[in-house]
Amino acid sequence: MRFFDSILRKTHASDKQLREALKNIFGYYPGNLALYKLALRHRSAATPLTNGIKHNNERLEYLGDAVLGSIVADFLFKKFPFKDEGFLTEMRSRMVSRTNLNSLSKKLGLNKLIETNIEGKVSGSSIPGDAFEALVGAIYLDKGYRFAKKILVNQIIACHLDIEELVNKEINFKSKIIEWSQKEKKNTQFVLVEELDNGKKSKLYVVNLLIDGQIAGNGQDFSIKKAEQKAAAEAWEKLSNQGDVAE
Numbered sequence: 001m002r003f004f005d006s007i008l009r010k011t012h013a014s015d016k017q018l019r020e021a022l023k024n025i026f027g028y029y030p031g032n033l034a035l036y037k038l039a040l041r042h043r044s045a046a047t048p049l050t051n052g053i054k055h056n057n058e059r060l061e062y063l064g065d066a067v068l069g070s071i072v073a074d075f076l077f078k079k080f081p082f083k084d085e086g087f088l089t090e091m092r093s094r095m096v097s098r099t100n101l102n103s104l105s106k107k108l109g110l111n112k113l114i115e116t117n118i119e120g121k122v123s124g125s126s127i128p129g130d131a132f133e134a135l136v137g138a139i140y141l142d143k144g145y146r147f148a149k150k151i152l153v154n155q156i157i158a159c160h161l162d163i164e165e166l167v168n169k170e171i172n173f174k175s176k177i178i179e180w181s182q183k184e185k186k187n188t189q190f191v192l193v194e195e196l197d198n199g200k201k202s203k204l205y206v207v208n209l210l211i212d213g214q215i216a217g218n219g220q221d222f223s224i225k226k227a228e229q230k231a232a233a234e235a236w237e238k239l240s241n242q243g244d245v246a247e
Contacts, residue, residue: 018113025108027155032142035060039134042116042127057134064137065096071149072096075157094166095157098240101129107160110135126241173232177209180239187212190228207231 015033022036023029030036039060046056072095076088094100105111105128114131139148157163174190181188187210194206202222209217209231216238219230 021109021113025110025155026139026151028143028151030138030142032138035138035142036135037115039064039138040110040114040131042114042118042131044117045115057131060134060137060141061130062137063140064133064135067140067145067148068096068133068136068152071152072157074149075153079163091166093237094169095161097237098126098129100161100166101132102126102240104156104160105129105132108132108156172229173236174229176236177232181211190231192224192227209235211235 018037019029019033038055039057041056043054043056043058046054048054069092072092073088076083076091076095080088080091110131111128114127116127118125118127136148136152139151143151177188180186189210191208191210192205193208196204196206204220204222205224205227207219207224207227207230208215209219209228217231217233217235219227219232219234221227221230
C-alpha cells in the first residue's frame with residue numbers, strides 16, 4: 001500500500017510541476033492536464049492500448065497545425081492591411097515553418113518537457129516543433145478557439161517572435177540544400193520545366209528540384225534564380241518536417 005501511495009505522490013508532484021511549467025510558458029493553468037501531457041508525448045514514448053492504438057501527440061499535432069495556421073493568417077491579415085496575398089502567404093509560411101517552430105519551442109523550454117525515448121536526438125529533429133503544434137491543439141480543445149488565439153497572439157507571437165526580422169529575413173535555401181546533399185551524398189538537380197509567356201515582357205519560370213531523381217520541390221517566379229530558391233525552400237521544409245535535416 002505504501003508503494004502505491006509513493007507512486008501517487010510522485011504523480012501528483014510531477015503533474016503540479018507540469019502545471020507550473022505550462023503556466024510560466026503560456027500564462028495560465030491548464031484545465032484538462034491530460035490533453036497537455038498527451039501533446040508532449042512523442043510516438044517513441046507511446047504505449048499501445050488494448051485495441052492496438054498508441055497514445056501519442058500526432059493527432060493533436062494535426063489539429064494544432066490547422067488551428068495555428070488559421071490564427072497566424074488572421075494575425076497577418078490584420079497586421080499588414082496593405083500587403084498582397086503573396087506576401088501574407090510567404091510570411092505565414094515563415095512563421096509556421098518547422099525551422100521557426102523548432103526554434104520557438106526550444107526558446108520556450110518545451111523541449112525539456114517532451115516525453116520521448118530517443119533522448120539526445122530531440123534538438124536535431126522536428127520533435128520540438130511538432131510538440132508545439134500539439135500543444136496548440138490541446139489549448140484549443142481545453143479552452144476553445146478564442147482563448148487559443150488570445151494566448152498565441154499575446155503570449156507567444158508578441159513576446160517571442162520578431163515579426164520585422166521575419167519580414168526582412170532572407171534565407172539561401174539553395175545553398176542549404178546543396179550543402180546538405182553533399183553531406184548526405186545525394187544527387188540534386190534544378191530543372192527548368194516550363195516557361196510561361198503571359199503576353200508581357202516577363203516570363204514565368206517553373207523549376208523543379210530533383211533529389212536522387214525524385215521531385216522534392218517546385219518553384220515559380222519571373223526570375224529563374226528566385227524560382228530555384230522557392231523550389232529549394234519547399235524541399236527544405238519537407239526535409240525538416242520529416243526530420244531529415246538538423247535545424
